[in-house]
Amino acid sequence: MSLNDTPRAMRLHIGLFGRRNSGKSSLVNALTGQNVATVSPVPGTTTDPVYKAMEIHGIGPVVFIDTAGFDDVGSLGGLRVSRTKDAAKETDIALVLFHQEEAGEKRAAEDDFAEEFCWLQSLQKRQIPVIPVVSRTDEMEDGGRALAKCIFEGTKISPVCISSKTGAGIEKLRAEIARQLPEDYQARSITGEVCQSGGHVLLVMPQDIQAPKGRLILPQVQTLRELLDRKCLVSCCTTDCLPGMLASFVRPPELVITDSQAFREVHALLPKGSKLTSFSVLFAAYKGDAAFFAASARQLLELPADAHILIAEACTHKPLQEDIGRVKLPRLLRRNLGKSIEITVCSGHDFPENLSSFDMVIHCGACMFNRAYVMSRAAACRRQNIPMTNYGMAIAALLGILDDVRIPGVQ
Structure with missing residues (x-):
């Protein structure tokens, strides 16, 4: 490609x-x-x-x-x-x-x-x-x-x-x-109403070992392209360069979009008046049911100590050190919910038909899936009364900052 x-x-x-x-x-x-x-x-x-x-x-x-x-x-x-x-x-x-x-x-x-x-x-x-x-x-x-x-x-x-x-x-x-095109097909947008055309947007993009060498990961590329098409003024930096980047601005950016893994650090440095979201949260709204995902994220801290959580990855990559779905997110979940919770990870199209053994499904940003497929998984969870959220919203909820994060179509 x-x-x-x-x-x-x-x-x-x-x-x-x-x-x-x-x-x-x-x-x-x-x-x-x-x-x-x-x-x-x-x-x-x-x-x-x-x-x-x-x-x-x-x-x-x-x-x-x-x-x-x-x-x-x-x-x-x-x-x-x-x-x-x-x-x-x-x-x-x-x-x-x-x-x-x-x-x-x-x-x-x-x-x-x-x-x-x-x-x-x-x-x-x-x-x-x-x-x-x-x-x-x-x-x-x-x-x-x-x-x-x-x-x-x-x-x-x-x-x-x-x-x-x-x-x-x-x-x-x-x-x-x-x-027969779906009514909202042409109007669908990644950044939605969280930023105005021509606005100043700062992208915080940590380049860890998960990112292909010499390239940006797909959600970053797609978001950047849409912002440029919307004539936004776009600035980019890695997490360690964020203080210097913010200091260089005469006025703070209207919106800061970060990798969800850097939510804690970026939230602590967020200038007054700037809105905050993440690539994962944006794609949750672009590809799935944002309201359902947000409501489900708010249930995370109410799960029982022996909760069984399914983490669903769209990619079928070989897990690397500090993989978000298999290492970082489970570590954060156990730190907040207790060490007794059970975590199962599935990848690619290997998604269980029967979800009755799970108390929660946490899905990745699904950059490799189209919206119809993500919505089919959300529908399966709804039918079986299983809450479903995504990485970005789950991390924000576990860090206690979900109310400060902009979710297209929700807040």
């Missing part, structure tokens, strides 16, 4: 779902204009989800997710279907493909597509915009009209009929994707 590329987690995720050989991979190739997905008449060619990033005029950066068929069979097939279900959790817009092999005069019936209708309904229950697609219409004598009528009767949604081979309907499908 070059410095000018949009990270995958910041792109609109468009998931393709359907049976094996329904034309998902061919449609990805047609939409991207490239042969990025392997196409074969052999059912089950696509195993793990395939991600392809591109730009769509009028929409911007997107990533298509080509999934395995949800009718896959066998032990491996079950694993593939499980990964397809995981892909649904990070989907912003879903395309559900319907295809009927020629069967003489047989009329398309809802019973023939029970799995497609079931998946469509399950995606809708997640509040995911769904576009039914009649695929491979070049292989149907009526161009897919009978199947399209069947879909409309079953869903009250007019499907888009396409042929990846001839290109028919592809532009119409692109237009429908643009029409």
Whole structure:
């Protein structure tokens, strides 16, 4: 990925779902204009989800997710279907493909597509915009009209009929994707209302061993880029240089954004009139449910002495010395809540379905996940009545400074 590329987690995720050989991979190739997905008449060619990033005029950066068929069979097939279900959790817009092999005069019936209708309904229950697609219409004598009528009767949604081979309907499908964009998609902002355009913002960015040599970590880069786009006056320093940086200003900055690990030091030096937040807190609001996370953080100090806490990391990096999720945060939790608490750490997509054994979930800033995926985890916690917060808010609560931290959409 070059410095000018949009990270995958910041792109609109468009998931393709359907049976094996329904034309998902061919449609990805047609939409991207490239042969990025392997196409074969052999059912089950696509195993793990395939991600392809591109730009769509009028929409911007997107990533298509080509999934395995949800009718896959066998032990491996079950694993593939499980990964397809995981892909649904990070989907912003879903395309559900319907295809009927020629069967003489047989009329398309809802019973023939029970799995497609079931998946469509399950995606809708997640509040995911769904576009039914009649695929491979070049292989149907009526161009897919009978199947399209069947879909409309079953869903009250007019499907888009396409042929990846001839290109028919592809532009119409692109237009429908643009029409189905989430209402807040274009307006979403990392810094939100915590700073004004053109304001002076100070970024405190400690470069510890977790940061790649010669580079900034992703949340710092993304926040810096947005502030520059908003014409803010941006100053940057590491924690040890903060006193000298503040002394050099004629007027204090309107906002100070710090790494959450430096909350204690930065809060102690915060000039009067400056607002304080952290990269992790900003991303909690940008990617997740800020109000739920903030309310959950306030419950941290009320947990029982034998509480079981799940720490969820988005990254699957090899833990290093003084790792925040595995060393620093657990140490702070035990210092404030007692040594009897139990802590479990999960990483990547390895997030438990059953959360009943936990008293609290603390999630990282999720710079590697898109908002849909973080919100799916928040929804799972809500369903099971488990409080969920994130690193930044948890650290601020444990330090007793949460009320002094600006949270977009909350305070």
